[in-house]
Amino acid sequence: MVGGRSDAAAMIPFIDSTAAQWVRPNLPDYAAACRSFSWESVLAELDGLPGGGLNIAHEAVDRHARGRFRDRVAIRCLGAMGDRRELSFAELAVESNRFANVLRALGVGRGERVFSLSRRVPELYIAALGTLKNTSVFCPLFPAFGPGPIVERLVRGNGRVLVTSSALYREKVAGVIDQLPELRALLLTDAPDHWDGKVLSLPRLMAEASGVFRIPPTDPEDMALLHFTSGTTGPPKAAVHVHQAVLLHYATGRDVLDLHSNDVFWCTADPGWVTGTSYGIIAPLLHGVTMVVDEADFDAERWYRVLAEQRVSVWYTAPTAIRRLMRLGGDPRERHDLDALRLILSVGEPLNPEAVRWGERTFGVPIRDNWWQTETGGIMIANFPACEIRPGSMGLPLPGIEAAIVRVGENGVEEIEEPGIEGELALRANWPSMFRAYLHDDERYRKCFSRGWYLSGDRAKRDAEGYYWFVGRGDDIIKTAGHMVGPFEVESVLMEHPAVAEAGVIGKPDPLIGQVVKAFVSLKEGCLPTEELRRSILGFARKRLGSAVAPKEIAFSEGLPRTRSGKIMRRLLRARELGLAEGDLSTLED
């Protein structure tokens, strides 16, 4: 048992059954940590770049490759077909050096964007780290995007290089390559030979590249990562993160994920979502732990096997997956040895209290929810290992992060001190991993801030003990299976179908994935609302947007409710869907 913890904290045991002893949390006393916290002390735990500055890849890989973890497995990739590939820290350093040299040979330099569209294979991780070493900017895309979202993001992000596979290239990129004039090279992770002057074999380039690379001086404010996130009214926004973010990646890996050097860590998120980069690549490597990567898609039994066979001790996953495991039922510990598991965390949408308790019954450890966004770069509010869990709450702010519930009115932002009152969740600006821009969109960036606060767009409450509780989104953005979908992006594609006159897209509540993307469409004159047409529209949307973004349901509607200024009132569509009172209709047309 650990000293210095409150009685409430002592209710939750920390058991490392493999060593048959208690694991002392890295953050044993939350209040004391908040009092003594400084970012300088976090920086002091890192190395700093030998030539000056701060580079994420140096801290994540090279410093371990030269230290006592050099032969430890850094990444263990479990292939979809049962194969397995491992890279030690030393090997990862050499391979990422090669990738940096490949970029250099292609003339790709500082600040230029390298995109990935890849399944979770070792090359994806090597490319991410090599890109950071080259001081270029890594921008991962989710492989279930269709050609539409891919083009939109590559164009907005001025993609110079795309790392992808032969199959994904053929299916999703080859047909739209003419729309990507800024793209200089496509690197195919599985092609033995170059296809032409632009579509190149990555294995061949890697074989020709040197494994020695010296990271150039990197300013902590140099752009490192670009993550796209959905907007309500416009196209997706590209949130810019800088190398300085590594301070928060490290601090949250220590204090929230509670990584100890002998842990085996599994983050189930794909790097195409921000969680899969901040915590599925960077944070575990920073702490020198072995991370497991599973290439395959969700499969309940397979996941239990991975947890058991890999002896996963810290597991970061999402409510959608947890609810699927709950659906599977039974006691997994009868079939699988899950004794190594000592900490389970969840992010993406609020975890219902029932799921928190199910975790405790099923695994012997509760599931700890936390909250953050693409814009925040890393975890901001969390249920810490040493703190009491309030099921359904996102937890307490990270030491070093100031959160508040605010009211945004005519006089700007006003803090709500009183507990239990709903408002907008805000964070005091200028933490290390705060986004530094929306690329090419200063206006939307500026709108996120007021009087020194970052306004998250999420509605929340704070209780008397300082725990935060999520209420809902303040806008029309849809949260489905833990990721954001912008209705505008979906509506725009639906409108391109020849039979569609107008489209309104909402999130329909769903017990498994939070919200389902549902589209209401009205048809052009002469088009009949048949099952055949429904399928035609759905197929059209899936082909363009991919399964991650396309609607799951399409309903025909005669005319959609609009405001006087012509905007579709999604709020009203949602209210109708739920059979709720429709609220203030004064701005509605008709």
Place this chain on the structure above:
Amino acid sequence: MTDSEIRDAILDGLARIAPEADLASLDPKANLRAALDLDSFDFLRFLIELGEATGVEVPEADYGCVTTLETMSEYITKAARGRGQRGRD
């Protein structure tokens, strides 16, 4: 249900969820989720609807046994024959 009725029920269900797919040229041994771009929610919903159409409910634990057209047809056929025992043996 005959084998071909079961196969038709599967193809009908896939066409509802992924109408853009060219099912005529689908390789019976291909992973359905990868070949047809079905996310885990699509696949879940497809299997629930297939259960309603065929009377064979595939429990979540067996989702890994029905990843291709071929293995799915076999699974449903077998379960339909042994009806009364629940959809697995």
